[in-house]
Each structure stands twice: as structure tokens, then as C-alpha cells.
Amino acid sequence: MNASSPAANDDGILVATALAGRPEAFGTLVERYERAVYHLCLRTMRDPEEAADCAQEAFFKAFRSLATFKPGSRFSTWIFSIAYHACCDRLGRKKRYSNDELPERADPAPGPAAVAEQNDEAQLLRAAIEALPEKYRTVITLYHLQGRQYEEIAEVLKLPMGTVKTHLFRAKELLRKALVTE
Amino acid sequence: MNDEFDDLDRALFALPLEAPPPGLRESILRATVYAPAPEPAFRTWEIAAIGAALAVAVWLGILLATDRAFGAALTLGALALGRAFSDPATLTWLSVGGGIAIWLTIVNSAPRLRLPIRNGKA
Numbered sequence: 657m658n659a660s661s662p663a664a665n666d667d668g669i670l671v672a673t674a675l676a677g678r679p680e681a682f683g684t685l686v687e688r689y690e691r692a693v694y695h696l697c698l699r700t701m702r703d704p705e706e707a708a709d710c711a712q713e714a715f716f717k718a719f720r721s722l723a724t725f726k727p728g729s730r731f732s733t734w735i736f737s738i739a740y741h742a743c744c745d746r747l748g749r750k751k752r753y754s755n756d757e758l759p760e761r762a763d764p765a766p767g768p769a770a771v772a773e774q775n776d777e778a779q780l781l782r783a784a785i786e787a788l789p790e791k792y793r794t795v796i797t798l799y800h801l802q803g804r805q806y807e808e809i810a811e812v813l814k815l816p817m818g819t820v821k822t823h824l825f826r827a828k829e830l831l832r833k834a835l836v837t838e
Numbered sequence: 839m840n841d842e843f844d845d846l847d848r849a850l851f852a853l854p855l856e857a858p859p860p861g862l863r864e865s866i867l868r869a870t871v872y873a874p875a876p877e878p879a880f881r882t883w884e885i886a887a888i889g890a891a892l893a894v895a896v897w898l899g900i901l902l903a904t905d906r907a908f909g910a911a912l913t914l915g916a917l918a919l920g921r922a923f924s925d926p927a928t929l930t931w932l933s934v935g936g937g938i939a940i941w942l943t944i945v946n947s948a949p950r951l952r953l954p955i956r957n958g959k960a
Contacts, residue, residue, distance in 0.1 A: 679870070679871045680871055682870060682871050683867055683871045686863060686866050686867060686870070686871075687863065690858055690862065690863050690866065691855045691856075691857070691858055692855060694855075694856060694858035694862065695855040695856045698856050704859060708858065708859050708862050711858065711862060711866070712862065712865055712866050712869060715866045715869075715870055716866070716869050716870060719869075719870035719871075777849065778849075778852075778853055778854070781849055781850065781853055782853065796850070799850070800850050800851065800853065801855075803851075828842075828843045828846055831846060832843065832846055835846075
């Protein structure tokens with residue numbers, strides 16, 4: 657899924673093909689990034705239904721503004737940025753219309769069955785990421801999706817690179833602490 | 839920084855992405871690639887009708903503009919209209935009519951008094 661993978665190199669060609677009147681080329685991009693975009697939305701929204709809505713909204717917006725995609729830039733960064741901001745808009749609306757502050761964790765506490773299931777290492781890591789504060793969770797999710805492309809992460813989040821590196825460092829520290837104490 | 843978290847990085851990059859719900863891709867494709875083309879502002883027959891009407895209007899305009907008799911008639915008509923509006927009697931009747939129209943508008947737009955409805959008893 658890393659944007660530097662060979663599969664990602666022809667994203668620009670697919671965009672150009674879609675713009676040239678063959679919209680089915682966009683279908684290949686949907687196929688390629690659907691999972692990653694959904695993953696980012698799920699980590700940000702922490703609700704599968706909302707995440708699916710945000711992912712759909714992101715692809716819809718991307719399709720409609722495909723002409724604004726800068727040739728030579730990474731499609732992954734572009735679509736992640738659209739998806740992340742769609743999530744932020746939705747979270748902002750939710751906060752505006754709710755009298756109470758949103759809980760730090762939207763999910764209910766895991767039951768005994770879920771705890772037993774979390775014995776798996778991947779489950780533990782996933783749970784630890786889920787428990788991170790929002791700003792660290794998003795950075796670590798993009799780090800997971802984009803690899804060590806700090807510039808790309810900074811571009812998606814519209815944050816200075818130094819802030820991204822600091823958030824990433826703190827996120828990793830928190831993750832390590834959480835995994836050691838488990 | 840990377841060396842410090844090597845094990846964590848390995849675990850992180852090995853973590854599979856969350857699977858999207860079934861049907862999400864189809865739903866995205868339906869909203870984008872396979873979305874029906876938007877309805878045109880005008881249908882073909884409407885464009886043909888508007889075009890025909892415009893063509894007739896242009897033809898009539900050219901015909902009238904190039905006709906000397908029409909030019910003279912237009913000038914006479916404008917002069918007659920000017921004379922009519924400079925007549926004090928016409929202006930008086932126009933102001934009377936306008937005044938009545940304004941008065942009727944004011945009378946009809948006044949809020950009506952609505953009495954509360956009581957059950958059975960007055």
C-alpha cells in the first residue's frame with residue numbers, strides 16, 4: 657500500500673486516463689485504495705458505519721475534483737488528505753450538535769470474550785492504537801499506511817514536519833508502554 | 839528514532855489493514871464511475887424549439903428594421919405615446935388609479951384579529 661510501491665507509480669496514468677474520458681480507470685484506483693482509505697477513516701472515526709460513509713464521501717469528492725489532482729504528486733497522499741478532512745468535518749459536526757464532549761473512546765469497554773481474543777499480538781497492537789489520543793492515532797495510522805514518508809504524512813495532516821515527527825515519537829512511546837504493560 | 843522502535847515498526851507494518859464492509863466498493867463505484875450522467879438542462883426538442891423561436895425573432899427583427907415604413911410608424915407611435923402622457927387628464931386618472939391600488943394593498947395586508955377558539959362555551 658506504500659505509495660512508493662510499483663503499483664502506485666501508475667496512479668497518475670490512471671487519473672489521466674479517467675480524465676481523458678475513461679472513468680473506469682478510477683475504478684482501479686478505488687480498488688487499490690479502498691482498504692487503506694477505509695482503514696484511515698475507521699481509525700479516525702472509530703465507528704465502522706461512519707468510516708464507510710467517510711470513505712465513500714472521500715472517493716466521491718476525489719472523483720468530482722479529479723481535474724485538480726496535480727500530476728506528479730502521489731494519489732495516496734491526495735486521497736488520504738481528502739478522507740482525513742472528510743472525517744474531521746464529520747467529527748466537527750458531531751461535536752457541534754452534541755451537548756456533551758465526545759468520549760475519548762467511542763467504543764464500549766471490551767467484554768471477556770473480546771479480552772480473550774485480544775491475546776493475539778496484532779489484536780493487542782490494534783487495541784493499543786485505538787487507545788491512543790486522536791492526534792497520535794492519526795499520525796501512527798498514516799505512518800502505517802504511507803511508510804516512513806514524513807513529508808506525505810505532514811501534507812495529509814497539514815502539519816509542520818517537526819510536529820509530525822514529535823507526534824510519531826510520542827505515539828510510539830505510548831504504544832510501547834501499552835504493549836509492555838499488557 | 840527508527841532504531842529505537844524497530845520491533846514496534848515491524849509489528850506495525852505487519853498489521854493487516856481493516857477490511858472494509860462488503861458492498862463498500864460497489865457503492866463507491868455506483869456513486870462515481872457508474873453514476874448516471876446528469877440530466878441536461880434542456881432536452882433536444884426544447885433546444886430545437888428555442889432555436890426556432892429565436893430564428894423567427896431575429897428574422898422578424900431584421901425585416902422590421904430594414905422596412906422604412908415600419909421606422910416611420912414606430913416614430914409616430916412613440917410621439918403619440920409621449921403626447922398621451924403629457925396630457926394632464928391622463929396623468930390625473932393614472933394617479934387616481936395608482937392611489938386606489940396602493941390603498942387596497944394597505945387595507946388587505948392589515949393583520950386580521952383572530953379570536954381564540956373556546957370549546958363549546960363563548
